[in-house]
Amino acid sequence: MTEELLDKALVEEATKKSGLIWVRSDGVPVLGAQSPAASSRALWHVWHDGAACLMGDGPGEQPLPDLVDGGGAVVTVRSKDKGGRLVAWSAKVVELTPSSPEWEAAVAELKGKRLNAPDGEAMTARWAQECRVLRLEPTGMTGEQPTGSLAAPPLPTPATTRQPIPAALPRLLRRKRKRR
Structure with a gap:
């Protein structure tokens, strides 16, 4: 019983303090050295009322992995100070119905953490x-701690900032050096 309470406290504290959690559907096999972490997603979240609440799958919002209502998920939490895997825990996925009291409470917490929302106060609608x-x-705890780094190339996304540098940029940089 004491070990179960300690595990619950570890999950809660680690998840509260971490800005990101890595989530994958429970149906995805455990990651190994040859399997890239393409099935896990780094997601921002809030800890509210004993669970990690997250929002996504809309235009301009974070894409969620294949999580279904009533299904399972595996959540990996990193250490805030060292950045390494701290704990992995299993979860039951509950999709909240819009405008329900649970949805309203979760959204009230989430909107405070949503950075750079394009529509401000209208985002909840x-x-x-x-x-x-x-x-x-x-x-509960998953008991699994994958071995290896699990480093993988980023997933394809339309959100990118990599573009060719403007042709005039090298000349502008040379002029600044000459003025000094």
Whole structure:
């Protein structure tokens, strides 16, 4: 019983303090050295009422992995100071119904953490129409700690900042050096 309470406290504290969690559907096999972490997603979240709450799958929002209501998920939490894997825990996925009391409470917490929202105060109405709000309720420790680095190339995304440098940039940089 004491070990179970300690595990629950570790999951809660580690998840509260971490800005990101890595989430994959429970149906995805354990990652190994040859399997890239393409099935796990780094997601921002908030810890609210005993569960990790997250929002996504809408235009301009974070893409969620293949999580289904009532299904399972595996959550990996990193250490805030060292950045390494701290704990992995299994979760039950609960999709919240828009405008329900649970949805309203979760969204009130999430909107405070959403950075650079394009629509400000209207974002909650947009979330109700276009996005999914999920609760990942802990069901226990997974006991699995994958070996290796699990480093993988980033997943394809339309959100990119890599573009060729403007042709005039090298000349502009040379002029600044000459003026000094």
